[in-house]
Amino acid sequence: MELLDRYLQAVKFWLPKAQKQDIIAELSEDICSQIEEKETELGRKLNEAEVEAILKQLGRPLLVANRYLPQQYLIGPVLFPIYRFVLKIVGLCYLVPWVLVWIGLMTFGLSDRAQHPSGSLIGALASLWGPLWLAAFFAFGVVTIVFAILERSQAKSRFLEDWDPRKLPPVRDPNQISRASSIFELAANTVFCMWWVGIRSPIIVLGQSAARITLAPAWRYFFWGFLFLAFANIATSGVNLLRPHWTRARASVRLVTDVIGVALFCWLCKAGILVEISIPTVAPAKTLEIANAINLWMSRSFPIVFIVGVVIAALDVHRIVRVKTADTRPLRGVAAAGGLPQQ
Amino acid sequence: MAHSSETLNPFENLRLELRRGCLVLAVLAELRSEQYGYTLRKALAEHGMAIDEGTLYPLLRRLENQGLLVSEWREEDKRNKRFYRLSPDGKLILKQLLAEWQSMNASLNGIF
Known part of the structure; x- marks a missing residue:
């Protein structure tokens, strides 16, 4: 026995x-x-x-x-879907950008890579895993602790049972363009154009101080490029305001203008656009140092601008796919019953 | 995060769900006369309601905590055994549950 x-x-x-x-x-x-x-x-x-x-x-x-123990869980079935949703948001909005910026810095930022003990690209990228796990562990750990506390409070106060159907958000159509955002875009681009036209010359004189900023000859490309983009955005926003629903054509125009904008920004970062800064009360050596420092930091921000650009382009492509899918998908449910605007 | 029940085929899953509620009724009905765990299990199995010890004993405990059963330890055949029987509350609940079950059965027969 x-x-x-x-x-x-x-x-x-x-x-x-x-x-x-x-x-x-x-x-x-x-x-x-x-x-x-x-x-x-x-x-x-x-x-x-x-x-x-x-x-x-x-x-x-x-x-x-x-089987003899009471059912126990850290995060119960009521809160678990919300917990999983928050984890996804943390992953997408914190960890993914974190990894992309790191990869960008190690790939394009030679000085950042040089600071790394191994000095090689593969070595630098491989060293990402240590801090990544730590960041992921910390982020997911904090979310889990917060939800475990919420679970305990929920079990006692049953606060999730107190709800009102009238407070639910309105039915959302992802392809609908809010008029407020179109008006904002229109106003912002108009103000930008008015200001931009004023700095057409590559030599900028700042107010009464007689400080002068001299830009590189390549400035004219940026000037006309950004002006063209602003006009294109004004046109798109105007049409969006009148017809507030994304179509494939307009979504594609937005993708093209965003890609051109990102390309211009990337180029601007690397162009060494500041040639000279002249301030009467400051020694030329000092202003040259300032101009070089600004050019250097613009150059260093290139990976971040590039990654942000990739994300923007990816979102634009996603929008085109979404519009295309909505065009081909048969209407059903609430939309079929007339609850959603149809194209 | 798949539960073990989700890995069963749909029929088995639904059958277990259906059986879960009936088991309580069967246990309460069997305990109209006093029995200890092992004989109760055998009696249920003889009536086609086989139940494993890992399910039966926790169930008996829950029913006792709810005041539907009473139990006492007694020596029988030179071994200590825990005997269960329905409490007065248990008898009342069993009566109500049987009426409910018969009503559901009649409703289902009407639907079928």
Whole structure:
């Protein structure tokens, strides 16, 4: 019976203290009855293998003990979908940008890579995993702790049961363009154009201080490029304001203008656009140092601008796919019943 | 995060769900006369309601905590055994549950 005692001991370990003896006595009695019945049937004592078979049929000690315990969870079924949603948001909005910026810095920023002990690109990228796991562990850990606390409060106050259907958000059509954002875009681009036209010259004089900023000859490309983009955005926003629903054509125009904009920004970062800064009260050596520092920091911000640009372009492509899918998908449910605007 | 029940085929899953509620009724009905765990299990199995010890004993505990059963430890055949029987509240609940079950059965027969 040593095997049986070992089994009961293992079950006992996981049981609540107050019920240990009682449960074990009852379980032991049941198993003994089973063994006894089998022995009567066979007309002999059971061997170890036969006892083992009975115990195996009963199940793993932890699982057997678990059936006596109240259902317990860190985050229950009510909050779990929200918890999973928040984890996805944390992953997408914190960890993914974190990884992209790191990869960008290590790929394009030679000075950042040089600061790394190995100095090589692969070595620098490989070293990402340590801090990444730490960041992921910390982010997910904090979210889990917050939700575990919420679960405890929810269990006590049942605050999730207090809700009002009238407070639910309105039905959302992802291809609908809000008029407020179109008006904002229109106004912002108009103001930008008015200001931009004023700095057409590559030599900028700042107010009464007589400070002069001299830009590189390539400035004219940026000037006309950004002006063209601003006009294109004004036109798109105007059409969006009148017809507030994304179409494939307009979504494609937005993708093209965004890609051109990002390309111009990337070029601007690397162009060394500041040639000279002249301030009457500051020594030329000092202003040259300032101009070089600004050019250097613009150059260093290139990876970030590039990654942000890739993300913007990806979102634009996603919008085109979404519009295309909406065009081809048969209408159903609320939309079919007239609840959503149709194209 | 798949539960073990989700890995069963749909029929088995639904059958277990259906059976879960009936088991409580069967246990309460069997305990109109006093029995201990092992004999109760055998009696249920003989009536086609086989139940493993890992399910039965926690269920008996829950029903006892709800005041539907009473139990006492007694020596029989030189071994200590825990005998269960319906409490007065248990008898009342069993009566109500049986009426409910018969009403559901009649409704289902009407639907079928």
